[in-house]
Amino acid sequence: MAANYWDSTQAKYWTFTKSDLAAQRSELAKLNSQLHTTYPLPDRRHMSIFIQQALNKLSRRMTLRQQALATAQIYIKRFYLHVEMRKTNPYLIMATAVYLACKMEESPHHIRIMLGEAARQWPELGVTESSKIGECEFALISTLSSRLILHHPYRALSELQSSFGLSSEEGQLAHAIINDSFNTDLPLLYPPHVIAITAVFLAVVLRPAGTLQAHSSAGSASAAGMMGIGSPGLAPSIPMLSSAAAQNALSGLAGLKQAGPKLTKLVDWLAESQVDMEAVVDATQELVSLYEAWESYSERNCKESITKFMTGFSK
Amino acid sequence: MPASNPPSASARNAPVLNLQTQQPASAGPARTQNPPKRTAQATFEESAETPALVKMNATPYAPQRHINDHYEIVGFISSGTYGRVYKAISKQRHTFAARQTPVAKRSDGTEITAFAIKKFKPDKEGELQYTGISQSAIREMALCTELSHPALIHLVEIILESKCIFMVFEYAEHDLLQIIHHHSLLPRTPIPAVTLRSTMFQLLSGLLYLHRNWVIHRDLKPANIMVTSGGAIKIGDLGLARLFRQPMHALFSGDKVVVTIWYRAPELLLGSRHYTPAIDLWAVGCIFAELLSLRPIFKGEEAKQDSKKAVPFQRNQMGKIAEILGLPRKSDWPLLQSMPEYQSLSTVALHNPSVNRPITLEKWYKNIIGNNNYQPPKAPAPDETALDLLKNLLEYDPLKRLTAEQALQHPYFSPEKGDGKPPGWNCFNTGLENKYPPRKVSTEAHEISTGSLPGTKRTGVQDDGLLRPVQKKMRD
Ligand SMILES: Nc1ncnc2c1ncn2[C@@H]1O[C@H](COP(=O)(O)OP(=O)(O)OP(=O)(O)O)[C@@H](O)[C@H]1O
Ligand SMILES: [Mg+2]
Numbered sequence: 073m074a075a076n077y078w079d080s081t082q083a084k085y086w087t088f089t090k091s092d093l094a095a096q097r098s099e100l101a102k103l104n105s106q107l108h109t110t111y112p113l114p115d116r117r118h119m120s121i122f123i124q125q126a127l128n129k130l131s132r133r134m135t136l137r138q139q140a141l142a143t144a145q146i147y148i149k150r151f152y153l154h155v156e157m158r159k160t161n162p163y164l165i166m167a168t169a170v171y172l173a174c175k176m177e178e179s180p181h182h183i184r185i186m187l188g189e190a191a192r193q194w195p196e197l198g199v200t201e202s203s204k205i206g207e208c209e210f211a212l213i214s215t216l217s218s219r220l221i222l223h224h225p226y227r228a229l230s231e232l233q234s235s236f237g238l239s240s241e242e243g244q245l246a247h248a249i250i251n252d253s254f255n256t257d258l259p260l261l262y263p264p265h266v267i268a269i270t271a272v273f274l275a276v277v278l279r280p281a282g283t284l285q286a287h288s289s290a291g292s293a294s295a296a297g298m299m300g301i302g303s304p305g306l307a308p309s310i311p312m313l314s315s316a317a318a319q320n321a322l323s324g325l326a327g328l329k330q331a332g333p334k335l336t337k338l339v340d341w342l343a344e345s346q347v348d349m350e351a352v353v354d355a356t357q358e359l360v361s362l363y364e365a366w367e368s369y370s371e372r373n374c375k376e377s378i379t380k381f382m383t384g385f386s387k
Numbered sequence: 388m389p390a391s392n393p394p395s396a397s398a399r400n401a402p403v404l405n406l407q408t409q410q411p412a413s414a415g416p417a418r419t420q421n422p423p424k425r426t427a428q429a430t431f432e433e434s435a436e437t438p439a440l441v442k443m444n445a446t447p448y449a450p451q452r453h454i455n456d457h458y459e460i461v462g463f464i465s466s467g468t469y470g471r472v473y474k475a476i477s478k479q480r481h482t483f484a485a486r487q488t489p490v491a492k493r494s495d496g497t498e499i500t501a502f503a504i505k506k507f508k509p510d511k512e513g514e515l516q517y518t519g520i521s522q523s524a525i526r527e528m529a530l531c532t533e534l535s536h537p538a539l540i541h542l543v544e545i546i547l548e549s550k551c552i553f554m555v556f557e558y559a560e561h562d563l564l565q566i567i568h569h570h571s572l573l574p575r576t577p578i579p580a581v582t583l584r585s586t587m588f589q590l591l592s593g594l595l596y597l598h599r600n601w602v603i604h605r606d607l608k609p610a611n612i613m614v615t616s617g618g619a620i621k622i623g624d625l626g627l628a629r630l631f632r633q634p635m636h637a638l639f640s641g642d643k644v645v646v647t648i649w650y651r652a653p654e655l656l657l658g659s660r661h662y663t664p665a666i667d668l669w670a671v672g673c674i675f676a677e678l679l680s681l682r683p684i685f686k687g688e689e690a691k692q693d694s695k696k697a698v699p700f701q702r703n704q705m706g707k708i709a710e711i712l713g714l715p716r717k718s719d720w721p722l723l724q725s726m727p728e729y730q731s732l733s734t735v736a737l738h739n740p741s742v743n744r745p746i747t748l749e750k751w752y753k754n755i756i757g758n759n760n761y762q763p764p765k766a767p768a769p770d771e772t773a774l775d776l777l778k779n780l781l782e783y784d785p786l787k788r789l790t791a792e793q794a795l796q797h798p799y800f801s802p803e804k805g806d807g808k809p810p811g812w813n814c815f816n817t818g819l820e821n822k823y824p825p826r827k828v829s830t831e832a833h834e835i836s837t838g839s840l841p842g843t844k845r846t847g848v849q850d851d852g853l854l855r856p857v858q859k860k861m862r863d
């Protein structure tokens with residue numbers, strides 16, 4: 073738990089190697105090969121982005137806390153590691169995950185309010201009885217084996233932020249990168265502090281060098297994203313970094329060409345600490361590749377493919 | 388087990404379409420396959436139904452494990468605020484499902500053979516629909532799953548089935564309330580000093596673990612502290628416990644009243660919004676005193692909350708504390724004046740003038756020890772350092788009150804005190820004969836079917852002379 077991440081159920085039961093994850097998923101796919109053929113889905117990261125953005129929209133309606141949103145996303149991720157998405161109603165899973173996450177993060181909403189808001193936000197939900205959320209909650213908790221307490225990178229970030237004297241802009245950028253990381257497998261692969269360090273690293277490399285605008289192929293979008301995080305608690309609906317900027321950061325990690333004092337301090341600290349550097353490098357790569365993938369993201373594609381399997385299935 | 392168990396139809400046909408198609412890699416036992424037709428206990432049948440083959444949107448929930456496949460109810464223990472507790476043993480392992488299950492084991496590898504199953508009923512009695520799990524049940528499930536320590540009650544598993552939640556714990560033969568009760572029966576005998584010291588040591592060790600993991604228990608009292616037949620103390624009932632890592636404001640915004648009134652810390656009585664783990668140490672102080680004197684030290688009456696109004700000032704309870712400790716003073720408690728109910732404090736003396744001439748804890752302790760009729764050398768009185776520990780736990784200022792860590796460092800626990808040994812993990816290791824009666828387990832059917840009224844509190848223990856006040860807990 074809080075005091076010791078290493079003793080947590082997250083560390084013990086919900087952190088995997090990449091090959092564990094791949095095996096688990098191919099197993100699931102094998103059991104559902106028919107569905108997979110009939111209902112192809114976009115890139116998993118695109119589906120995650122779709123879910124994140126859908127949750128963000130709900131969050132704006134209900135002013136949900138960032139922490140609860142993050143928790144809900146991890147619940148969904150864990151759930152779909154064990155349950156074939158094509159057999160579920162993802163909108164119901166999302167509403168239920170948020171409902172449960174809000175209780176866990178001590179900001180509960182009544183089940184009927186939850187249903188009402190979710191139904192208004194997502195007409196596709198197609199559920200009119202709150203008991204469906206209640207039933208789905210049983211499925212969710214049971215699939216997660218009641219391991220509901222989560223460790224997010226935000227806490228580590230705020231510690232790093234003060235020990236490295238990050239500017240509030242850098243802090244916000246790192247925060248937003250953490251939000252983006254929920255669209256990757258990182259939360260299932262690495263401890264939260266590794267993700268936080270990666271985010272700080274990216275933020276520090278990118279900010280002072282002004283690379284954000286210069287290298288950004290979708291420059292205006294990223295810059296706008298930067299501005300967008302003025303309102304904490306809401307992840308911007310666009311990626312924090314263009315893939316070019318992120319790639320640049322990656323080379324920065326290798327060469328440390330434009331190492332400013334902050335970066336030097338960070339690198340020195342990393343060298344001395346027990347932090348798994350390989351993990352940080354890999355996490356950086358995952359993020360770079362996320363930003364690449366983001367460029368081809370289409371909300372419509374995701375939505376339509378969900379609608380297809382949902383209608384197909386209920387026939 | 389009730390004799391009148393009606394044989395039931397197979398509780399559920401495994402649905403064809405099932406959200407739970409895959410077995411989580413981390414969950415141990417294999418999924419039950421087509422549970423055989425069987426007679427299940429009436430208790431656990433109340434809302435069993437056959438989930439229909441439902442379409443997508445209906446999320447047909449089918450449990451992976453069925454409570455009746457694995458546990459055999461032997462009787463009813465208690466009806467608490469949120470559910471009922473039953474005693475159970477492992478099911479004879481002749482069903483397919485049961486054989487699939489590894490036996491329940493403790494962390495030291497020994498097998499668990501008796502269980503206490505806490506069944507959370509749906510919010511409304513007889514509710515046929517899923518209504519959403521209460522926040523306190525969610526907390527208890529999540530915390531018990533996450534935490535593990537020798538002085539915490541061990542959670543074996545959680546089964547979600549038939550709209551009910553079954554939390555399966557290791558069974559504990561006794562609890563502190565029952566032990567206190569036993570000693571208070573005539574001829575009244577004091578709890579042996581060795582038992583007392585070991586109990587406090589184990590209790591504080593468990594509490595230190597909780598606090599190190601950022602958990603405040605918030606409902607420590609004798610009834611929630613279990614004792615196994617081997618003398619191990621197990622903190623139970625994490626239904627009100629919560630993580631305090633969150634921004635402090637969140638701690639107050641949720642449930643307004645915590646801790647059963649007799650164990651409620653003065654800062655809570657004075658309306659503090661920023662309460663801390665120190666509230667648990669006040670409760671430990673109260674429990675310590677109760678173990679010494681065999682009755683609650685501050686046995687106040689709870690001022691009832693009138694309908695929607697704000698939480699009332701607990702004048703009577705504050706008075707009970709002040710009869711012994713005197714009223715809190717600014718000089719001892721610098722932040723006293725900033726307590727929301729500071730103004731109300733002056734009204735305590737008007738209703739209860741004896742607070743102006745407090746007994747003092749020294750005198751209280753001396754009386755208790757004097758009356759307790761210890762029989763040295765075989766049954767000596769507690770070490771003289773006990774009073775000092777008690778004083779520092781029942782410290783008004785939460786900032787000065789001992790933390791769990793400091794309390795464990797107290798001379799009372801040092802190896803050369805007491806019997807010249809460090810406190811042990813078996814509180815019954817006294818060299819004396821002290822046989823406590825086993826927990827009362829009712830097997831009468833009617834007791835199982837009649838639920839308690841909402842908000843009332845009944846324990847399996849006979850309440851004569853030890854009647855608890857109706858709890859005032861505002862859970863979510
Ligand atoms: N592991 C156990 N072994 C034996 N008895 C137990 C166990 N856990 C609980 N009990 C009994 O059941 C009673 C109620 O349990 P618990 O306190 O967990 O439930 P609750 O509904 O939160 O109760 P309350 O409102 O009384 O605090 C306990 O006081 C104790 O007598
Ligand atoms: Mg209790």
